[in-house]
Each structure stands twice: as structure tokens, then as C-alpha cells.
Amino acid sequence: MSVLTTEGLTWKIGEVSIVDNVSIELNQGEFLGVIGPNGAGKTSLFNLISGLRPVTAGRVSLRGEDITGLAPHQRARRGLGRTFQASSVFGALTVAENVRLAVQARMGGSMALWRRASANRAVIEKADSCLTAVGLAHRAEALAATLAHGEKRKLEIALLLAADPAVLLLDEPMAGVSAEDVPELVEVIKGLTGSVLMVEHHMDVILEVADRIAVMHHGALLACDTPAAVMANAVVQEAYLGEEL
Numbered sequence: 346m347s348v349l350t351t352e353g354l355t356w357k358i359g360e361v362s363i364v365d366n367v368s369i370e371l372n373q374g375e376f377l378g379v380i381g382p383n384g385a386g387k388t389s390l391f392n393l394i395s396g397l398r399p400v401t402a403g404r405v406s407l408r409g410e411d412i413t414g415l416a417p418h419q420r421a422r423r424g425l426g427r428t429f430q431a432s433s434v435f436g437a438l439t440v441a442e443n444v445r446l447a448v449q450a451r452m453g454g455s456m457a458l459w460r461r462a463s464a465n466r467a468v469i470e471k472a473d474s475c476l477t478a479v480g481l482a483h484r485a486e487a488l489a490a491t492l493a494h495g496e497k498r499k500l501e502i503a504l505l506l507a508a509d510p511a512v513l514l515l516d517e518p519m520a521g522v523s524a525e526d527v528p529e530l531v532e533v534i535k536g537l538t539g540s541v542l543m544v545e546h547h548m549d550v551i552l553e554v555a556d557r558i559a560v561m562h563h564g565a566l567l568a569c570d571t572p573a574a575v576m577a578n579a580v581v582q583e584a585y586l587g588e589e590l
């Protein structure tokens with residue numbers, strides 16, 4: 346069953362199609378990787394899906410509901426979670442405080458005064474489970490500013506998990522992470538349950554985690570298939586000519 350669908354998604358600047366008629370389906374529990382040469386339109390596609398840019402044409406549906414006209418925070422509330430390439434972490438707060446804030450933001454109205462104590466417990470427990478899921482529980486009391494790059498990426502994923510998203514959009518989660526920290530982060534990403542759409546430049550990472558791979562080129566979708574089929578696809582190889590696939 347499809348949990349996230351784009352139909353004919355298009356974003357034009359003037360006459361130039363930055364995202365060109367892209368139709369993809371992310372199935373429940375699936376890990377779909379998005380690859381493509383620099384400037385192919387991957388981040389722009391994410392911006393359309395998360396609502397940061399208005400579409401020129403096409404539709405985005407989340408669990409069968411048309412969300413094309415909704416603002417980013419409305420999509421987030423319906424279960425669309427997104428990490429950003431730019432860091433969204435409060436450096437002066439501890440790791441645990443950062444995640445608790447994210448959990449509280451999610452719980453919002455349910456924090457009525459008379460149930461404050463139990464709500465606080467629920468926030469702390471939820472935050473702890475998010476930190477455990479990304480392997481950061483041992484750093485809970487560290488100031489976020491003191492985290493290494495790879496740890497910061499893990500924290501960003503924990504912040505995403507705090508909202509219990511139905512769909513996770515990961516935009517280059519390995520960006521800026523040193524080579525020796527990549528395997529650990531890959532393990533964290535492999536451990537994510539749920540439906541994931543991930544842009545990533547590291548082909549070896551995509552091949553390790555993705556059930557299917559969508560290939561973009563000049564804004565259009567070239568292929569969307571199993572890793573083996575995509576690697577064997579002559580059109581994909583042509584698009585990557587001169588680049589390492």
C-alpha cells in the first residue's frame with residue numbers, strides 16, 4: 346500500500362522545469378532511495394513534498410489524503426517528517442533537552458496542567474526511546490554544541506522520530522560525516538522502522554539500505570526500480586556518464 350504518492354509533480358522557474366512531472370509511490374514500510382547527479386532536482390522534489398515550495402502542477406498525497414495545498418507544519422502534523430541538510434539543533438541545550446522539546450512540540454495541547462506530572466514522564470520516556478533508537482542515549486546529558494558531526498546527524502534523526510512520523514524524508518543524512526562515522530550512521534538508518542524516502546550521494550549507502558531506488562536527472566524521473574535493476578539500467582548509466590555510480 347502506498348503511504349506517500351506524488352503524481353505529475355512539477356516545479357517550474359520561468360520556463361525551466363526544476364522538477365518535471367515526477368510520479369513516485371512510497372509503499373508502507375519501504376525504504377526508497379533518491380539519487381541523481383548534482384542539480385538533478387532531488388532537494389527540490391523534497392521541498393515540494395514537504396511543502397516548502399508550492400507546486401506548479403501535480404499532487405502529493407499522504408496516506409490517501411491530498412496534501413498538495415497544505416503548509417509544511419500541517420503536513421508535519423499529518424505525519425510527514427523531514428530532516429534538513431542544515432542543522433536544526435539548539436547547541437546550548439543538552440541532547441536530551443533538544444529531544445524533549447521536540448516531543449513536547451508534538452504533544453502540544455495534551456499537556457494540560459492537571460496532568461503535568463504524567464505528561465512530563467511521558468515526554469522523558471519518549472525522548473529516551475528516540476535517543477536509544479539512534480544510539481545516543483549515552484550522550485543524553487552532553488551539550489548539543491559539543492557533539493561530533495556524526496552524533497549531530499543522529500540527534501537530528503532523533504528529533505525527527507520524536508514526532509512519530511508516518512513518513513520520514515531524509516535529505517543527505519551523511520552530509521559532512523567523516524568516513525569512519527558513516528558505518529555507524531548507516532546502522533542507525535537501517536534500524537529505522539517506517540516508510541523512508543532518502544536523498545543520498547553515497548551510492549554504497551543507498552545500495553545497502555534501499556528497497557528501491559528512484560533516479561532523477563534534469564528534474565525528471567529516469568527510473569524507479571530495485572537496486573540491481575537500476576544499476577543495470579543503460580539510461581541511468583548514460584545519465585551518470587563521467588560520474589562514479
Ligand SMILES: Nc1ncnc2c1ncn2[C@@H]1O[C@H](COP(=O)(O)OP(=O)(O)OP(=O)(O)O)[C@@H](O)[C@H]1O
Pocket residue numbers: 358363381382383384385386387388389390
Ligand atoms: N530557488 C531556486 N531558484 C533558482 N534555481 C533553483 C532554485 N532551487 C533550485 N534551483 C536549481 O534547480 C536545480 C536543481 O536543484 P536541486 O538542489 O533540487 O538539485 P539536487 O539534485 O538536490 O542537487 P545536489 O545533489 O547538488 O544537492 C539546480 O540547477 C538548481 O540550481
